Amino acid sequence: MESVGVYISVPFCKAKCSFCNFASDVFGAGRMEGYVARLVEEIREARVRAARMGAVLPERVDTVYFGGGTPSLLEPKMMKEIFAALRGEFVVDAGAEITLECAPGQLADATLAELLGQGLNRVSLGVQSFVDAEAAAVGRLHTLAMCLGEMERLRAAGVLDLGVDLIAGLPLQTESSWRYSIAEAVGTGSAHVSVYMLEVDGESRLGRESLAGGTRYGAGALPADEAVADWYLEACAALGSAGVMQYEISNFARQGFRSRHNVKYWRREAYVGFGLDAHSMLRMEDGVVRFQNGDELDGYMGGGVLPLLGARVEPVFVRGDEAFEEAVFLGLRMNEGVSLAGLRREFGLGLVSGLTDALVELVEAGLVGMEGERVWLTGRGRLLSNEVFERVLVAA
Structure with a gap:
């Protein structure tokens, strides 16, 4: 029976990273409650929306991915509401891969307990750098000690599929500090490592500062592109030597720990996204349809039944x-x-x-x-x- 992956977009953060230009920002608890209510409404409309486009929306779900933003900021009752809506519209496999993106130090015990009860079995930590000065330079709120403590806590709770994200090319980063972060990723036994080369977006705070020739946010201490490319290749070699094998341009995993959800994207398997700026791809009789929600929060939160267009970007038939x-x-x-x-x-x-x-x-x-x-x-x-x-x- 055909399955579908589900992506849940949660666009809330405790602090906005200087390099980030995603559809995410800092909002209060009241805004989160309204957003979750809207998200639940969208999940319940999913089959109507798919039918309008002539698309097939499978009933069976084998991966669920909470991304953002920092979805770990949601309260337990909000997570419970989202899963209730999902299970009301889909059949979630008992062995489904359920992933949470999490900033170190930003997952409350009660939220973790609720997620574990819902089947959480995979966490992706947004570390970016294990070097405190580099993390602080781009607005991350964690330290090395917090990262290590979070990993220990999650493993003790039974989450063994634990990954980290790293970025090559951060302000203040050097060849030796990059090697240190890679060594920490290996040494902590991370099951999965994502390695991204920083692309300075002109619309981010770091990008605007860099284009203006300023020095805030570490804009005056960005490594050269050639060095970043070398660091990426070095990471590929070092991770491979440690048994964390590359399987996609930016993704590496130990045996049996590839991201099943992300592999759907590259294999053109069905997935459906809910929330701000969420993307979807569903099968049709003669191809696929790709569609997405808009990236303006007020537009997404608008009242009434979510239209096919308007708060959403026009679908593309491929x-x-x-x-x-x-x-x-x-x-x-x-x-x-x-x-x-x-x-x-x-x-x-x-x-x-x-x-x-x-x-x-x-x-x-x-x-x-x-x-x-x-x-x-x-x-x-x-x-x-x-x-x-x-x-x-x-x-x-």
């Missing part, structure tokens, strides 16, 4: 050539790459044949590896993935 392009560039994000034979079976000979010249050029440039029917990105190709995808999509 068929034919566009579906093929998606399968190629999303599949290439994973280390296992894509199977040309599989692409031929799904999309036909013609579209795959058009890739041949581009793939030969990319192999010669050292950006893509190719053996038989399997194609994958090399280490250098992952660094230049946008350029690779652009070349592949032009050929397709």
Whole structure:
């Protein structure tokens, strides 16, 4: 029976990181209560919304992912309301992967207890850096001691699928401090590690300060892009040597601890998102439909039945050539790459044949590896993935 992954967007934070331009911010408890009520309403409308677009919304749920923002800030009763709504509209597998994104030190005992009772079995800690000065420079509220304490506490509670997020390229970061954070991730026994290279968004506080030539938020102490690229490659090697194997451009895991939910995105499996700026992809008879909510909180919180458009972004129907392009560039994000034979079976000979010249050029440039029917990105190709995808999509 086909399943669907569920993403729950919680756009609330205790403090806004200087590099962040996500649809999230600092709000009071009253705003959270209203948001959860709206979220519950949206979950209950899910089947009507899918039917309007001619999409198939599976009844069975095998992954639930709370992201944000900092969803761990929600009170226990709010979590209970969300799960009640989910179980009222879907059949959540007994062995479903249920993930919570959490900032160290921002998960109350009562909320953790409620989530464990609901089946929580995976936590992703937004560490970004294990070096206190680097974390503080971008507005993170935790310290190394808090991170270590949080990991110990979660394991004691039975959460063994415990991951950390790290960012290469933070203000004040150096080669040695980056190595320290990677070593801590390994040394703490993290089951999963996500490694992102900082992209300074011009709309974030850090981005605006950097463009203006200022020094606030550490804008005057950003590492060079070349150094960040080297640190990323070093992290790939160090994590792999420690048994935390890369399986996607930014994601590494010990055996058996890949994020089942995130793998859905790269394999183009069905997922549905609820909440501010949440994205969805559902199957149709002749392709897929992608749709999302808007990123303005007031628009999302508006009264009445949520419209198909308005507070939501217009849906995009992906068929034919566009579906093929998606399968190629999303599949290439994973280390296992894509199977040309599989692409031929799904999309036909013609579209795959058009890739041949581009793939030969990319192999010669050292950006893509190719053996038989399997194609994958090399280490250098992952660094230049946008350029690779652009070349592949032009050929397709």
